[in-house]
Amino acid sequence: MKEEYDVVVIGGGPAGTTAGRYAAENGASVLVVEKRDEIGAPKRCGEGLSSHAMELIGIKPEPTWAIQELEGAYVYAPSGKSVEARFTETAGYIIERKMFDKKLAYMAVDAGAEVLAGTRATSLIKEDGKITGVELLTFDEQKVKAKAKVVIGADGVESLTARWAGLNSSHKLTDICSSFQFEMGGLKLRDPHMLEIYMGNKVAPGGYVWVFPKGENRANVGIGLRANLPGRAYKYLVDFIKNHPGLKNGSVIEINGGGVPVGEPLETLVTDGFMVIGDAAHQVNAIHGGGIKEAIIAGRIAGKVAAEAVKKGDASKEVLKKYEDEWYSTEGNNLKRIVKLRRVVEQLSDDDLNFLAENIDGDTIIKLTQASKFTALAKILSKRPSLLRYVPLLLK
Amino acid sequence: MTVKIDRELCIRCTGCVAVCPVGALDYQGNRIVVDPKKCTDCNICAKFCPMHALSVPGKPIKD
Ligand SMILES: Cc1cc2nc3c(=O)[nH]c(=O)nc-3n(C[C@H](O)[C@H](O)[C@H](O)COP(=O)(O)OP(=O)(O)OC[C@H]3O[C@@H](n4cnc5c(N)ncnc54)[C@H](O)[C@@H]3O)c2cc1C
Ligand code: SF4
Ligand code: SF4
Numbered sequence: 535m536k537e538e539y540d541v542v543v544i545g546g547g548p549a550g551t552t553a554g555r556y557a558a559e560n561g562a563s564v565l566v567v568e569k570r571d572e573i574g575a576p577k578r579c580g581e582g583l584s585s586h587a588m589e590l591i592g593i594k595p596e597p598t599w600a601i602q603e604l605e606g607a608y609v610y611a612p613s614g615k616s617v618e619a620r621f622t623e624t625a626g627y628i629i630e631r632k633m634f635d636k637k638l639a640y641m642a643v644d645a646g647a648e649v650l651a652g653t654r655a656t657s658l659i660k661e662d663g664k665i666t667g668v669e670l671l672t673f674d675e676q677k678v679k680a681k682a683k684v685v686i687g688a689d690g691v692e693s694l695t696a697r698w699a700g701l702n703s704s705h706k707l708t709d710i711c712s713s714f715q716f717e718m719g720g721l722k723l724r725d726p727h728m729l730e731i732y733m734g735n736k737v738a739p740g741g742y743v744w745v746f747p748k749g750e751n752r753a754n755v756g757i758g759l760r761a762n763l764p765g766r767a768y769k770y771l772v773d774f775i776k777n778h779p780g781l782k783n784g785s786v787i788e789i790n791g792g793g794v795p796v797g798e799p800l801e802t803l804v805t806d807g808f809m810v811i812g813d814a815a816h817q818v819n820a821i822h823g824g825g826i827k828e829a830i831i832a833g834r835i836a837g838k839v840a841a842e843a844v845k846k847g848d849a850s851k852e853v854l855k856k857y858e859d860e861w862y863s864t865e866g867n868n869l870k871r872i873v874k875l876r877r878v879v880e881q882l883s884d885d886d887l888n889f890l891a892e893n894i895d896g897d898t899i900i901k902l903t904q905a906s907k908f909t910a911l912a913k914i915l916s917k918r919p920s921l922l923r924y925v926p927l928l929l930k
Numbered sequence: 931m932t933v934k935i936d937r938e939l940c941i942r943c944t945g946c947v948a949v950c951p952v953g954a955l956d957y958q959g960n961r962i963v964v965d966p967k968k969c970t971d972c973n974i975c976a977k978f979c980p981m982h983a984l985s986v987p988g989k990p991i992k993d
Contacts, residue, residue, distance in 0.1 A: 569957070569958075570960070571960070576942060578943055578944075654958065690944070691944065691945065691947075691948040692944035692945075692947035692948045692956075692957060693948070694947075694953055694956065697953055704948070704949065704950065704951050704953075705948050705949050707949060707974060707977060707978060710945070710948065710949060710978070712945060712978050712979070712980045713943075713945075713980060714941075714980040714981070759980075761945075761949065761977065761978045762977070764991070766980060766981070766982055767980035768980055768981055789941055790941065790943070791941045791943035791945065791980045791981065792943040792944065792945055793943065793944070793945030793948040793949065793978065795948075
């Protein structure tokens with residue numbers, strides 16, 4: 535480790551290693567620190583990733599980490615009726631996050647970045663209101679300082695760096711899902727190429743249960759509940775599994791959990807000498823909770839902008855704001871619209887969901903998750919008087 | 931008083947760190963730690979925890 539870098543990235547998840555890679559590829563000297571002893575583990579993830587996300591950072595699925603090809607999803611209403619949503623091209627994969635996160639870390643290293651697991655950022659160094667470095671605690675408990683022209687906070691849902699930088703990043707309980715997951719074997723799956731999503735206020739209030747296949751008879755079986763509601767995620771999940779004929783005889787291989795931010799992304803993503811990306815910036819698709827793709831997109835933009843700022847010799851917030859602007863125009867504004875959709879969907883009763891399942895088709899569901907347009911959903915809701923009040927919320 | 935952590939139950943998901951409004955929780959050395967000087971006993975982390983691993987004495991969580 536050196537005493538000084540152009541860019542120091544805090545957090546070795548997909549956001550941090552992608553930012554590190556792109557900053558290094560664009561000529562910056564880079565350090566990425568990860569507080570856990572192993573990058574990628576323990577996973578906090580259902581491990582679904584679209585092929586599009588892989589294309590964005592120029593990688594192709596490899597058998598070591600892209601372990602199950604996906605064609606679409608079955609979405610179940612409380613009545614038991616399922617709607618089949620098929621993606622048009624190869625949709626994506628269930629990945630092995632432990633391998634995938636390591637791959638991204640190696641890519642950062644191969645681009646010239648230095649990566650250090652077991653090293654925790656304990657505070658930011660500030661000079662004249664500007665962030666100019668970080669204080670670190672290494673795996674052998676040494677306190678060291680690393681100076682940096684740009685610091686990137688990529689420290690995930692539990693981010694403290696954004697708070698240290700003066701950005702309010704704590705999560706309201708109404709805007710975060712409490713989630714719990716078993717990785718399981720010995721299951722009977724309907725189709726290992728299809729995700730299974732179960733909705734309903736008895737099954738998962740304010741959220742859903744997912745079965746994400748990792749092979750013929752293996753899957754991540756998880757649940758997310760809105761955190762302000764009473765009830766424990768793991769209890770709901772255990773009950774669900776007990777009552778599901780294909781799952782109840784399965785074995786548990788791993789236990790995971792986590793917080794999924796489902797509110798609006800942070801408005802301000804930069805200050806002088808600092809940028810925040812990924813879960814730390816609440817950059818998640820609020821309707822399904824997926825954040826790997828968002829982390830990668832933000833990491834790529836932020837890494838490039840950081841390297842440009844270094845070249846210019848100016849890491850003021852005005853220069854770094856290029857990341858904020860580009861991210862909001864390509865991704866952020868869309869994600870904000872999806873939060874609106876989530877706020878409507880989570881108010882629907884089981885009756886409403888059953889009604890929807892009778893009236894919606896798979897294509898409409900897929901479009902909803904991409905936020906291209908909510909008009910098709912609005913049309914369906916307009917058919918039922920009790921649902922009319924949600925229509926303006928969607929079209930606003 | 932301060933929030934109690936049941937480390938047998940905790941699955942180290944760090945969601946509690948995310949929701950603590952005053953930054954009293956952190957994940958250090960592979961476990962969740964609380965800074966009693968910062969904790970205000972607000973109970974928000976306990977409401978979040980998917981495992982029931984957190985509790986503030988005198989503030990039970992209804993399920
Ligand atoms: C149960 C669950 C299921 C999910 N399923 C999916 C899914 O199927 N598909 C999908 O796309 N997304 C899913 N997500 C979301 C996805 O996991 C995240 O959006 C993604 O990991 C965000 O990447 P990130 O790099 O921003 O943060 P993370 O992957 O969380 O990485 C942040 C890293 O920063 C480190 N760190 C934190 N503080 C410090 C510090 N002070 N010093 C050094 N390092 C630090 C952390 O240890 C961590 O490794 C799921 C989330 C959960 C909880
Ligand atoms: S929310 Fe609960 S399970 Fe998750 S890290 Fe905190 S105490 Fe552990
Ligand atoms: S009780 Fe409140 S202040 Fe104390 S650790 Fe939990 S969330 Fe933070």
